[in-house]
Amino acid sequence: MQLTEAQQQKLDRVQLDSSWKDKLQDFLLSSKMDQLRAFLTAQKHAGKVVYPPSQLIFNAFQLTPLPQVKVVILGQDPYHGPNQAHGLSFSVQKGVAVPPSLRNIFHELSTDLSIKPSLHGDLTQWAQQGVLLLNSVLTVEAGQPTSHQKQGWEDFTDHVIDVINEHTSNVVFILWGAYAQRKGQRVDREKHLVLTAAHPSPLAANRGGFFGCKAFSKSNDYLKSHQIAEINWQLSP
Secondary structure: OOOOHHHHHHHHOOOOOHHHHHHHHHHHOOHHHHHHHHHHHHHHHOOOOEEOOHHHOOHHHHHOOHHHOOEEEEEOOOOOOOOOOOOOOOOOOOOOOOOHHHHHHHHHHHHHHOOOOOOOOOOHHHHHOOEEEEEOOOOEEOOEOOOOOOOOHHHHHHHHHHHHHHHOOOOEEEEEOHHHHHHHHHOOOOOOEEEEEOOOOHHHHOOOOOOOOOHHHHHHHHHHHOOOOOOOOOOOO
């Protein structure tokens, strides 16, 4: 497809690794993406604070290029507090208190693989090893959870899942909670492994179905069985 100068400039403004940009090009140039850009621009012109910062919205795709994807952990939308969200599902920046859901994830990791819980919540090291930490919605208004749902992000991340489905094999999809599981229905179970459990939020996890899911060891067992390097889930300080 020969791009016009305007189309090329539009693509150049999106901070995505080239491996993703190549496969997502049609969506990035679509009217749906134009509408999403217009929505975000209007939010900022209205004085709304939007998380994560614009340069980190596509952080997951920068840290985990498409050919390196081994595991996908699907979240819902970013944290809505100051200095928390940095473009990775369930992850917060260093120096910020570890949120309850992530504390439960660390607890499960500890019981599953005897890994000592991290004192920080920055999961960048997972992303750099091939764990795509993908939220369904990539932005949120400060203090307003789920405020950017149904503005176009869901269509974009559906397209991301379709790209992984088509262009990779033997990827582990970790789907915690009903929302992620509905979105993950499009995953080809013949090509990939899908692991489901309750959401790690305290309300859901304490009702049962999250603790003991062993998503981390099951992921590594599956990767190893397909001669793919396992994930080192231990975070360094």
